[in-house]
Amino acid sequence: MKTDVAVIGGGAIGAAIGYFLRAHPRASEVAVIERDPAFRLASTPRASGGVRQLFSLPENIELSKFGLEFFSRFERDMAVDGAPAPIGFTRGGYLFIVPPAAIPVLEANFAIQQRHGVDVRWLDPAGLKTQFPSMRVDDLGAGVHSPTDGWLDPSSVLQGLRRKARALGAILVTGEVVGIEHDGRRARNLRLKSGETVEAELFINAAGAWASEITAMIGLAVPIEPMRRYEHYFEPGTPIEKLPYVKDVNRLAFRPEGKGYTGGVPDLAEPRGFNFEVDHDYFERVVWPAVAHRFPPLETLKLKNTMPGLYDQNELDGNPILGPCGLENFHLAAGFSGHGLMHAPGIGRAFAELILDGGYQTIDLTRFGWQRVVENKPYRERGIL
Numbered sequence: 001m002k003t004d005v006a007v008i009g010g011g012a013i014g015a016a017i018g019y020f021l022r023a024h025p026r027a028s029e030v031a032v033i034e035r036d037p038a039f040r041l042a043s044t045p046r047a048s049g050g051v052r053q054l055f056s057l058p059e060n061i062e063l064s065k066f067g068l069e070f071f072s073r074f075e076r077d078m079a080v081d082g083a084p085a086p087i088g089f090t091r092g093g094y095l096f097i098v099p100p101a102a103i104p105v106l107e108a109n110f111a112i113q114q115r116h117g118v119d120v121r122w123l124d125p126a127g128l129k130t131q132f133p134s135m136r137v138d139d140l141g142a143g144v145h146s147p148t149d150g151w152l153d154p155s156s157v158l159q160g161l162r163r164k165a166r167a168l169g170a171i172l173v174t175g176e177v178v179g180i181e182h183d184g185r186r187a188r189n190l191r192l193k194s195g196e197t198v199e200a201e202l203f204i205n206a207a208g209a210w211a212s213e214i215t216a217m218i219g220l221a222v223p224i225e226p227m228r229r230y231e232h233y234f235e236p237g238t239p240i241e242k243l244p245y246v247k248d249v250n251r252l253a254f255r256p257e258g259k260g261y262t263g264g265v266p267d268l269a270e271p272r273g274f275n276f277e278v279d280h281d282y283f284e285r286v287v288w289p290a291v292a293h294r295f296p297p298l299e300t301l302k303l304k305n306t307m308p309g310l311y312d313q314n315e316l317d318g319n320p321i322l323g324p325c326g327l328e329n330f331h332l333a334a335g336f337s338g339h340g341l342m343h344a345p346g347i348g349r350a351f352a353e354l355i356l357d358g359g360y361q362t363i364d365l366t367r368f369g370w371q372r373v374v375e376n377k378p379y380r381e382r383g384i385l
């Protein structure tokens, strides 16, 4: 087949790019190529679903602001033939909590967030205790609460984006990319396992944790590695007050879900690789003590489910690599390192701007480009990741 833009990978990122390329006033033809339309191992359906503006880099804050705006209208805007696209979007808020030593970083980030118009509230330990009576606060220095942040159902977002992209004319191709033909300057076509080829003017690698396998097809090494992370679902023995999405400096991160909570403690020391095994001790050893320490009434919680998933971890700086890379017409949209779902709408819009308007129009994401990798200049978040 032949198209203008071929997107490799049909998860949240690929689907959002497909949608925004079709929704643009000068829409291009686009084919989104996905090897497994059931998304059995993809990261998107395994995500926790959190959307937060609590970042330090302006790009990440702005991407989240747009994400929240987009998700708040999603059900209506992604409707197809009058059928709405509910995603369970809940503005339950986020809460970052830090020990006294980390107050200066939290303060600096708080100031940046305020400058970007984020609704953020500073809470000292007494304020935390008043708002969240079950929380242990004697070892905390402060917290920042962002009541307009929240969460959603990742699979519904993925299905909604795909359905709408298709309704607008995106071609959703089922196939596995196994090779890329190029002349060292430009890519010409993709080879699929079926033997078919996809010819295009421009190619976007949105293969998430598999992005390095795709760039290897053009002889390019990128610092993106699969990193296993568990999402646990657990229920309290005794119910406590309503919590926001809570995160701390030791990477404990969890939020309300149904009768209980979903979340975990990502381990950055986790060996890299496509590992979907479950270490059944991890929750007991790492997550449960962290939850019980912070919320003593949750000591009697019951673990109900553990799901492994992969981060597309950018080893350089934990932020995505976006735009042209390796060949003139070969773009990368990967390395999201745990933030890809919340940023998918902003990334989709950014690629539509880059391709159809000739450059970023709304959020300037130049600093997330490949150049920083070439120059080995990390562009990192400060504080809680």
Ligand SMILES: Cc1cc2nc3c(=O)[nH]c(=O)nc-3n(C[C@H](O)[C@H](O)[C@H](O)COP(=O)(O)OP(=O)(O)OC[C@H]3O[C@@H](n4cnc5c(N)ncnc54)[C@H](O)[C@@H]3O)c2cc1C
Residues within 6 Å of the ligand: 008, 009, 010, 011, 012, 013, 014, 033, 034, 035, 036, 039, 041, 042, 043, 044, 045, 046, 047, 048, 049, 050, 051, 175, 176, 177, 178, 206, 207, 208, 209, 210, 229, 230, 231, 308, 309, 310, 311, 312, 333, 334, 336, 337, 338, 339, 340, 341, 342, 343
């Ligand atoms: C446990 C966990 C919790 C998370 N929590 C959050 C959160 O709260 N908020 C948030 O924003 N993010 C979160 N994330 C991160 C988020 O899930 C990812 O950043 C995001 O889903 C990335 O989307 P993607 O489309 O790039 O990748 P994916 O969803 O993995 O999609 C990539 C697709 O590429 C396909 N593919 C790969 N190779 C090929 C090939 N050769 N040919 C064709 N297709 C191919 C794969 O089949 C896959 O479907 C979490 C991740 C995990 C694992």
